[in-house]
Amino acid sequence: MFYLSLAFSLVWLCHLAYLLVLDRQLRQMARSMQARAETPLSSADK
């Protein structure tokens, strides 16, 4: 029973953690792209 619980916990933990990490990274990336698009160019950039 211990090994069965270990295997199932490991699989669920890996699947969910990976899914959530990727989803979060993607949302952060979308936010930074939006911020970049909305920020006007500074004089240094010009």
Added chain:
Amino acid sequence: MRRWFMALAIVMLMLSTWLGLTKGQIVPVQRNILYVHVPNSIGALLCFAVLLVASVAYLITDRQIYDWIAAAAAEVGTVLASILNATGMIFSRAEWNVWWTPSPRLVSSALLWFLYVVYLILRTSLPGSPRRRARICAVFGIIAFLDVPMVYISARFIPDIHRPDFSFESSWQSLALMLGMVGTIVLAGVLIWLRTDLLRRRFELENRLHD
């Protein structure tokens, strides 16, 4: 859309776990590990098949999107292959009292995992232009895929502790495994989709910063 697929995969995997551990329980109890071990192995092999197709497509068309898909498939496949090896070792310990034995399928599975870890290392460490790196990785991805059929056929043609003639006693067991397989394949698809999108957006952001 993507959220719906994520939810669908999670619901199918939850159903598979519930069915596998209740109505479709296998005796002795440690054999129920196959409800997560087999779907993850199928998922890993399919990811490597996606990597092969994307690598070939990249070499033919030279389009960046195929390189991103190949990278995403390699990463997701490596995660699933890690789970495959870990659950296999846990099953082996519970069933035969050893963590590892040099059987053909175990060795070919471990080799597969190493090959794709090498692929991921190559992607980040190869010098030169991104185009050159993508082409070398595509060639390596195609060569590495040669191990996939070996994993599949090793237990059928070489004497092994794995039993290719395994059969279920009830339809609940087949249903639980089928749900697990479909759920894992949908999950792998969503993960590849997310990772490809992330790579594409990162590329676009870097381009904007350089402009």
